[in-house]
Amino acid sequence: MDSVQIRCTRCKSVFRDRARRLQNGFSRQCPTCEVVLFFDEDSQDANIRRAMKTARRLRALLREAEAEGMTRRPEASGRRSSGRTRASTRETEPTE
Numbered sequence: 001m002d003s004v005q006i007r008c009t010r011c012k013s014v015f016r017d018r019a020r021r022l023q024n025g026f027s028r029q030c031p032t033c034e035v036v037l038f039f040d041e042d043s044q045d046a047n048i049r050r051a052m053k054t055a056r057r058l059r060a061l062l063r064e065a066e067a068e069g070m071t072r073r074p075e076a077s078g079r080r081s082s083g084r085t086r087a088s089t090r091e092t093e094p095t096e
């Protein structure tokens with residue numbers, strides 16, 4: 001989900017790497033032909049540029065999902081525990 005498809009400049013094989021790692025200055029070896037690919041948004045390779053763009057978009061989505069998860073998590077757990085204890089607390093808690 002958080003990985004980006006990268007097409008090797010040399011052998012054209014496709015592999016994946018994490019969006020978080022695909023930033024300007026990042027480099028990695030192709031698992032197939034072992035050529036080292038340099039990732040730069042201004043790369044001459046359209047495949048690299050596309051991967052960088054995808055990674056950037058994915059990182060934004062991940063940040064959004066994370067922020068959402070942080071605000072939702074306590075609500076979800078609270079709902080679950082209140083559902084479990086509702087029967088016993090209903091009589092002791094005064095209604096607002």
Ligand SMILES: [Zn+2]
Nearest residue numbers: 008011030033
């Ligand atoms: Zn390759």
